[in-house]
Amino acid sequence: MSNSAIIRKATLEHASCLLEIYRPYIEHTAVSFELTVPTVEEFAQRIAVALETKDWLVAEICGEAVGFAYGAAHRTRAAYRHSVETSVYVRQDVHRRGVARTLYTQLLENLSSLGFANAYAGIALPNDASKGFHLGMGFQSIGVFPRVGRKFGRWHDVEWLHKQLRVDVSDEC
Numbered sequence: 001m002s003n004s005a006i007i008r009k010a011t012l013e014h015a016s017c018l019l020e021i022y023r024p025y026i027e028h029t030a031v032s033f034e035l036t037v038p039t040v041e042e043f044a045q046r047i048a049v050a051l052e053t054k055d056w057l058v059a060e061i062c063g064e065a066v067g068f069a070y071g072a073a074h075r076t077r078a079a080y081r082h083s084v085e086t087s088v089y090v091r092q093d094v095h096r097r098g099v100a101r102t103l104y105t106q107l108l109e110n111l112s113s114l115g116f117a118n119a120y121a122g123i124a125l126p127n128d129a130s131k132g133f134h135l136g137m138g139f140q141s142i143g144v145f146p147r148v149g150r151k152f153g154r155w156h157d158v159e160w161l162h163k164q165l166r167v168d169v170s171d172e173c
């Protein structure tokens with residue numbers, strides 16, 4: 001497999017293969033706070049919602065999906081409309097080959113172009129890979145919610161990281 005990932009806009013047809021990338025992080029880790037794996041239909045619906053106002057990107061190597069990154073609502077109250085929560089998942093056998101960096105670089109650029117001013121990532125601790133990755137992408141740590149999630153019988157802190165995407169925003173949208 002070559003190293004260079006091609007980034008594409010997700011489609012609903014990607015739901016099934018992207019869910020297989022996501023599944024082990026739900027079933028075997030606390031990286032995702034989901035306790036049960038969503039159905040392909042639920043997952044496709046998440047892609048559809050993201051594509052309406054934010055973004056959902058897929059990384060492919062040799063035509064095979066190996067990772068995805070997307071923007072989701074940070075909070076739903078209207079004053080939060082210029083802020084977005086970002087996430088990225090890469091298939092376990094292609095870690096540390098630049099896939100997440102390629103995905104996030106494009107995602108953050110697209111979200112900035114859409115008018116989002118702030119990107120936030122919540123990392124369930126411990127997750128050295130995600131923390132190292134986000135710091136490397138220019139995010140800064142802004143605080144920790146102690147013992148905010150419980151999975152597999154233990155509490156997890158969530159560390160929040162922030163990156164400013166743009167300073168000028170329109171108050172008309």
Ligand SMILES: CC(C)(COP(=O)(O)OP(=O)(O)OC[C@H]1O[C@@H](n2cnc3c(N)ncnc32)[C@H](O)[C@@H]1OP(=O)(O)O)[C@@H](O)C(=O)NCCC(=O)NCCS
Pocket residue numbers: 025031087088089090091094095096097098099100101102121122123124127128129130131132133134136
């Ligand atoms: C975090 C994750 C997305 C990184 O994906 P990746 O494709 O392996 O990352 P990249 O190869 O693009 O790495 C880019 C940089 O991130 C940092 N990084 C990546 N993995 C790291 C690790 N295990 N430890 C420390 N830093 C790491 C490094 O600075 C790296 O640059 P370098 O390889 O030149 O040193 C991947 O480990 C993953 O899918 N983890 C599980 C899901 C997850 O935690 N998602 C984030 C939820 S908040």
